[in-house]
Amino acid sequence: MKKNISDYKALVNEYLQEALPIEPGCFKTLYKAMNYSLEAGGKRIRPILMQLSYEAVGGKGDISRYLCAIEMIHTYSLIHDDLPAMDNDDLRRGIPTNHIVFGEAAAILAGDGLLNLAFEYMLEDALKHGGTERVRAAYILSQASGIKGMIAGQILDIESENKVINLQTLDTIHLHKTGALIAAATKMGAVLGLGTPEEIEILEEYGKDIGKVFQIIDDILDKVSTDKELGKPTGSDVKNHKNTYLSFYSVEECYCIADKLTKRALLSLDNLKGDTTLLAQIAEELIKRRN
């Protein structure tokens, strides 16, 4: 029977469940805080994209360590992003944010712990299996999550609050803050599946396009959705005086841009020989999402 996207999500959740650090007795708060945010749900879009990209280039082995690693890094970034000194958000995925439950010190350390664990987890696997593609995948993730990737996006985002920025700066923020990790997911999948240089490039470009769609829709939902639908406070962009695509375009124009990007992403998938049905489905659903 053909698998669908929710099967992949279930698979990722299973891997994460196995990866959840087991509390060794004396460091309870740290482990509870890490697991709380890892288990809080979410779309698991990054690991799902990685696994689908892996299969699209013919990968058949177990890359669960890398699926978990990218979700750990995404989760740590949310924990730190929600801190009072950063976005100061109380609600995430429908439940109180990490520092609200465990306090700021534990939330900072839980974030540090997840970031560190992602690399520990991949390095252990790379050491066990040998070969270069696993080291390369870990390196790609480190670049995407680092100071030329996601963290750069975070600082620019924070520094741009309460300021008038231009569209180019907004694009730079999103390309780094959200786009880098999504494009890393598809690229890592292609690398781990031993894809050709062309396949790797196609999947990276697909990731960049849908990453931008993801962010545009995020901006729209923050404005037009309700707290309940979204699982986090809507209007937080306005509250934090953040620039969004809606500072530059109407909702209709945003959907038009997202539509063009989605079409380009779908077109690029045609150049892959493997099965890309679900990658196409994700691209189509991203633009329709309501939370």
Next chain:
Amino acid sequence: MKKNISDYKALVNEYLQEALPIEPGCFKTLYKAMNYSLEAGGKRIRPILMQLSYEAVGGKGDISRYLCAIEMIHTYSLIHDDLPAMDNDDLRRGIPTNHIVFGEAAAILAGDGLLNLAFEYMLEDALKHGGTERVRAAYILSQASGIKGMIAGQILDIESENKVINLQTLDTIHLHKTGALIAAATKMGAVLGLGTPEEIEILEEYGKDIGKVFQIIDDILDKVSTDKELGKPTGSDVKNHKNTYLSFYSVEECYCIADKLTKRALLSLDNLKGDTTLLAQIAEELIKRRN
């Protein structure tokens, strides 16, 4: 001419200078904050120990990436440790702490950035050189700095404030918070230098012993030194209601324990064939240090 410890420190500072991320224009605060703490000085004891251990087992190549990585991780831990939600310290190495200069948000992200950069830096090198020993060294560091190492020590330390703990718990804190990274430094050096399993074990044990000496002397200096001598506020352990070795032993008893550990560390070095003169000198100087 024979090199001395200050030559090694100069070498490490040179490597760090080259490793300092170059500001790409739009993420100024992040890069400034990272470089501020990396350049703030410090003893560079971990990279020096790694390089000496590397040479003690006959290593002759360039391991600058790993020397920088361990110092980046040490530096990030200090930045996060000093935050208001953690130890809330205003002074470090004689200058204002990172969040005092750059604000809390930038300090959190600078810490995240340095942690991430350490792995990015090692993975790039491991990918370039191939072989397993570099991946293994990065994995050892990830374990030491992670949730079963340094981060575990941090959370237990914070949770033990204002509480009466026993000596075993205090030992657990220090073994994780300080000892893990120092023992990782010597072990990584031995692994990178292709030491035998016996050599790797001897150098790891040496690292554990002097790591504990380092912490015992730290506790003493916090009580008996002056702010100026130490470059950071003394009495901070009392201020933060921290348990230290002085909660259990007198200063004289502490020196006696440190002396025994130092002697054991020196004795274990006798089992190595390579030149261990400077490793022995470091062990002897640690117990005499005044800052």
